[in-house]
Amino acid sequence: MSGQTAAHETEPTADTATIRLDGLTKQYGDVMANDAVIFAVEPGEIFGYLGPNGAGKTTTIRLLLGLLKPTAGTATVLGADIRDRRALTQAKANVGYLPDTLGFEERLTGREVLEYFARLRGDERRDELLELFRPPLDKPVETYSHGNRRMLGIVQAFMHDPDLVIMDEPTSGLDPLKQDRLHRFLEDERDAGTTIFFSSHVLSEVQRVCDRVGIIRDGELVALETIEELLERGGKDVRVQLARPVDPDQFVTAEMIDVELVDRTARFTYTGEVIELLEHLVQYDVTDVDIGDPQLDEVFKHYYGTDSQETG
Amino acid sequence: MTAILRTESGRLLRGTLLLTGLLVVLSAFFLVVFPSIQDEAALFEEVYPEYILALLGVEELHTIEGFLGGYIFPFVWVLLAGIYFAYVSAGMISRDVRTRRMDLTLSSAVSRESVVLQKIGALWVPLVALSLALLGTLLLGVSLLGESVNPIALAMVHVLGVPYLLVCAGIGIVFSVVLDRVETAQAAALGLVFVLWLVDGLAQLNPDFEWVGTVTPSRYYDPTAILIHEEYALLDAGLLLAAFLALVGLATAYFVRRDL
Numbered sequence: 001m002s003g004q005t006a007a008h009e010t011e012p013t014a015d016t017a018t019i020r021l022d023g024l025t026k027q028y029g030d031v032m033a034n035d036a037v038i039f040a041v042e043p044g045e046i047f048g049y050l051g052p053n054g055a056g057k058t059t060t061i062r063l064l065l066g067l068l069k070p071t072a073g074t075a076t077v078l079g080a081d082i083r084d085r086r087a088l089t090q091a092k093a094n095v096g097y098l099p100d101t102l103g104f105e106e107r108l109t110g111r112e113v114l115e116y117f118a119r120l121r122g123d124e125r126r127d128e129l130l131e132l133f134r135p136p137l138d139k140p141v142e143t144y145s146h147g148n149r150r151m152l153g154i155v156q157a158f159m160h161d162p163d164l165v166i167m168d169e170p171t172s173g174l175d176p177l178k179q180d181r182l183h184r185f186l187e188d189e190r191d192a193g194t195t196i197f198f199s200s201h202v203l204s205e206v207q208r209v210c211d212r213v214g215i216i217r218d219g220e221l222v223a224l225e226t227i228e229e230l231l232e233r234g235g236k237d238v239r240v241q242l243a244r245p246v247d248p249d250q251f252v253t254a255e256m257i258d259v260e261l262v263d264r265t266a267r268f269t270y271t272g273e274v275i276e277l278l279e280h281l282v283q284y285d286v287t288d289v290d291i292g293d294p295q296l297d298e299v300f301k302h303y304y305g306t307d308s309q310e311t312g
Numbered sequence: 313m314t315a316i317l318r319t320e321s322g323r324l325l326r327g328t329l330l331l332t333g334l335l336v337v338l339s340a341f342f343l344v345v346f347p348s349i350q351d352e353a354a355l356f357e358e359v360y361p362e363y364i365l366a367l368l369g370v371e372e373l374h375t376i377e378g379f380l381g382g383y384i385f386p387f388v389w390v391l392l393a394g395i396y397f398a399y400v401s402a403g404m405i406s407r408d409v410r411t412r413r414m415d416l417t418l419s420s421a422v423s424r425e426s427v428v429l430q431k432i433g434a435l436w437v438p439l440v441a442l443s444l445a446l447l448g449t450l451l452l453g454v455s456l457l458g459e460s461v462n463p464i465a466l467a468m469v470h471v472l473g474v475p476y477l478l479v480c481a482g483i484g485i486v487f488s489v490v491l492d493r494v495e496t497a498q499a500a501a502l503g504l505v506f507v508l509w510l511v512d513g514l515a516q517l518n519p520d521f522e523w524v525g526t527v528t529p530s531r532y533y534d535p536t537a538i539l540i541h542e543e544y545a546l547l548d549a550g551l552l553l554a555a556f557l558a559l560v561g562l563a564t565a566y567f568v569r570r571d572l
């Protein structure tokens with residue numbers, strides 16, 4: 001590829017965001033796979049894109065890569081509008097992609113697959129990456145385990161030293177040790193200036209590696225926070241020990257969600273102010289209270305749980 | 313930017329070798345039976361109903377030129393090789409889309425147009441391999457039979473056959489971008505090429521319906537005329553090339569607009 005455009009240098013008013021979604025919408029019949037999604041990913045951050053399977057994460061990614069056409073709205077990737085095929089194609093010289101389903105030429109060996117991508121995009125970092133992630137290069141890809149496929153995928157995503165890497169469920173199939181290695185690698189890449197778009201349905205890893213997180217549910221972006229903000233907004237994890245059983249109708253307030261009331265113990269997530277909770281609790285014969293930060297899993301349940309309430 | 317062309321060419325190598333071997337053996341068999349057919353050619357032409365002869369484009373069966381043009385090429389080249397080109401092209405895009413290989417390819421700085429063109433370009437492998445192998449086999453076989461054939465005319469049969477095979481490939485590539493299932497695309501392409509071949513043969517039987525055959529690609533490629541009469545229908549070959557380019561253009565236009 002000859003002309004990697006200097007679009008961001010020549011346009012003085014160019015958008016600084018690495019990825020910007022502007023009402024991005026994709027509709028399949030009655031289903032809104034992406035419903036007017038708006039957010040921006042800034043240069044040099046690891047942006048977590050969190051949501052359960054089927055929430056629309058992969059649709060967003062495929063829209064960003066120009067594999068799908070938006071029904072409405074648009075987005076820019078490295079300054080290129082995704083509706084402008086030519087500009088997007090050129091921008092992709094600086095994009096790495098690790099899809100959830102890795103389609104490799106099965107009969108080729110790992111080395112031949114990398115050769116193919118090297119011709120397509122370049123491979124200045126191949127050797128360095130192969131020291132960290134070691135798929136069996138001399139074996140045909142069809143004999144690979146999930147983990148080895150994933151490692152081959154990671155190498156091809158980073159080996160041309162892109163500015164932006166889009167990863168869709170990157171740790172699926174990797175054993176915990178390799179997951180740790182990937183997480184640390186991503187942090188190093190981020191510190192070196194690479195922007196990483198990290199889609200996942202696993203909260204703990206998003207909590208561990210991401211700087212900010214966007215949560216998507218049923219095609220809609222429901223939260224866009226730093227990890228800390230999200231934890232705060234997610235409320236408090238509360239356990240109350242009572243001297244005697246209470247009437248649930250009286251005890252449970254609107255701010256309590258995911259309430260479990262068993263005998264003399266109540267567990268719930270409290271979404272209101274702590275002081276109000278304490279004022280409420282003094283009316284009862286409380287023997288012990290434990291208020292703590294919730295696990296991100298709890299926050300997640302708050303958004304996706306079957307008995308979740310309106311979050312406002 | 314030839315990564316796709318190179319990989320696709322390699323991918324076609326195995327199938328090409330297999331098909332080339334098969335067609336060489338088949339052609340050799342045909343040549344082996346030629347002497348016995350030649351002896352009874354006149355009888356042969358009487359015994360066979362005329363529509364069979366017309367369907368096969370048989371003319372002057374007792375000469376080696378008539379035999380090559382009336383037997384070997386219609387079957388080996390027009391039907392079998394045509395079907396192969398349609399079949400293999402029909403898998404090119406559809407299979408990559410199906411296996412998500414296309415996602416990884418298109419995450420690079422390569423346009424969809426380029427993908428289609430490079431895939432089609434890889435057809436040089438079967439084109440060259442089949443032409444050379446068959447040409448060699450026929451030249452050798454004919455001389456072993458103690459016959460002789462104009463080598464230029466024989467070469468022209470292959471050269472003018474290229475546009476025909478490309479049209480078959482064009483049919484395949486259109487199905488490849490339009491249909492989602494690999495098997496469906498391949499079956500459709502293969503079936504259509506076969507039906508077109510059949511329609512051309514049948515249309516020639518009835519003067520009232522001969523015009524129907526004008527939409528079939530094999531109408532524009534006549535091995536018998538080339539070998540016996542040394543008529544090189546360059547205009548027809550040009551028409552086939554134009555049809556091929558139109559089909560590739562159609563496939564590309566559709567492919568760049570569709571969701572993957």
